[in-house]
Amino acid sequence: MSKVKYYYDSENLAYKRIQTRKRKKFGYVVLFLVSSALFGFLIFLLLINTSYFETPKDKIQAREIEALALNYKVLNKKLDLMNEVLEAIENRDNNIYRIYFNTTPISEEERKAGFGGVNRYKDLQGFNNSELMENTTKRVDILTKELVIQSKSLDEIVALAKQKEKLLAAIPAIQPVKNEDLKQMASGFGYRSDPFTKIRKFHYGMDFTARTGTPIYATGDGVVYKADASLSGYGNHIQIQHGYGYKTLYAHLSKYKCRPGQRVKRGDIIGYVGSTGRSQAPHLHYEVFKNGERVNPLNFYYGSISAKEYIEISKLANQENQSLD
Structure with missing residues (x-):
């Protein structure tokens, strides 16, 4: 039972009962319910964002993440x-x-x-x-x-x-002049004295001295790219494209036995020793290219000489003497 409240009427010198309006009572009730609901919602939000209040679905998701x-x-x-x-x-x-x-x-x-x-x-x-x-x-x-x-x-x-068989056939693997036709291995790959200026400079090939007219052999399978005198100082020369990044050059020839565009095999005669161009005596100047870079031809003679012959020619090639071109 709610408490009855009174107030003192000074004019009538008597206590009178305070009458509460129904609308105001209803407002208090609504305000209480709204504040209670809002407070409850805030508590709910706090609980669901803590580890103390996990639903079965949350626990399953946590296990799946783990x-x-x-x-x-x-x-x-x-x-x-x-x-x-x-x-x-x-x-x-x-x-x-x-x-x-x-x-x-x-x-x-x-x-x-x-x-x-x-x-x-x-x-x-x-x-x-x-x-x-x-x-x-x-x-x-x-x-x-x-x-x-x-x-x-x-x-x-x-x-x-x-393509291994084609690759092995294309590698320049023999000497361009046979040993029995050689007078000597005149100069190798490295710094040598220039025969004309006497200045020490790098010699990018190997010089084989032989009589004029000595056969020159293709050192690997390929296609003749050049057979002319277009390169200054090389005189009559031949260039063969072997494929797989290999190219060979044969210089100072007396004459040719091949033509541009011709396909040749290792061991085919392609020309003859001479002394054309910038040359001091009859010889073959021979160069090997790999991927556009000149490399030492001495590393490619495994197909035509014995180990003993290789040691001898290596000693001669490494002597820092005078080149013939």
């Missing part, structure tokens, strides 16, 4: 193992297969190149385990790219293996 994080860690360990295996394959590819087939190794920069442009992993950001997911996805992408590069490389190696 399982996913564990799976990502396991995946990273598998990626470590895959990287080790791939690195071993890449090492064999560069240091065994590509060396065997005389082809350029794939650079580390090309193999390990990342991805430029826009942020590929924007959708993975903003989560509790974003860093783990983003790093794992990056590793998978990079590993996938490396596998594609390695797969293409192995396809190239397979193609080279199928």
Whole structure:
């Protein structure tokens, strides 16, 4: 029972009962209910955002997130193992297969190149385990790219293996002048004294002295690219494109026995020793190119001389004497 309240009427000198309006009572009730509901809602929000109030669905989701994080860690360990295996394959590819087939190794920069442009992993950001997911996805992408590069490389190696016979035939592997026709190996690859100026300069080929008219042989299979006197100082000369990055040059010839565009085999006679151009005496000046760079021809005589002969010619070639051109 609600309390009855009174007030003192000073005019009538008497206590009178205070009458509460029904509308005001209703307002108090509504205000109480609204404030109670608002307070209850705030308490509810606080509870659902704490670990003390978890629904069964929240617990399932938490277990799923924990399982996913564990799976990502396991995946990273598998990626470590895959990287080790791939690195071993890449090492064999560069240091065994590509060396065997005389082809350029794939650079580390090309193999390990990342991805430029826009942020590929924007959708993975903003989560509790974003860093783990983003790093794992990056590793998978990079590993996938490396596998594609390695797969293409192995396809190239397979193609080279199928062409091995052609490759071996194309490599300039014999002396351009037979030993029995040689007077001597006059000058080798390296710094030599110029016969005309007497200045020490680099000699990019090997000089074989022989009588004028001595046959000159193609040192590998290929196509005659030039047979003319267009290069200054070389006189009559021949250039043969062997393919696989190889090219040979034969200079100071007395005459030709081939023509541009002609396909030749290793051991075919292509011309004869002479002393045309910038030459001091009859000899053959011989150069070998690999991928556009001059290399020492001495490294390619394994197809025509014995080990003993190779040692002897190597000693002569390495003497810092005077060249003939």
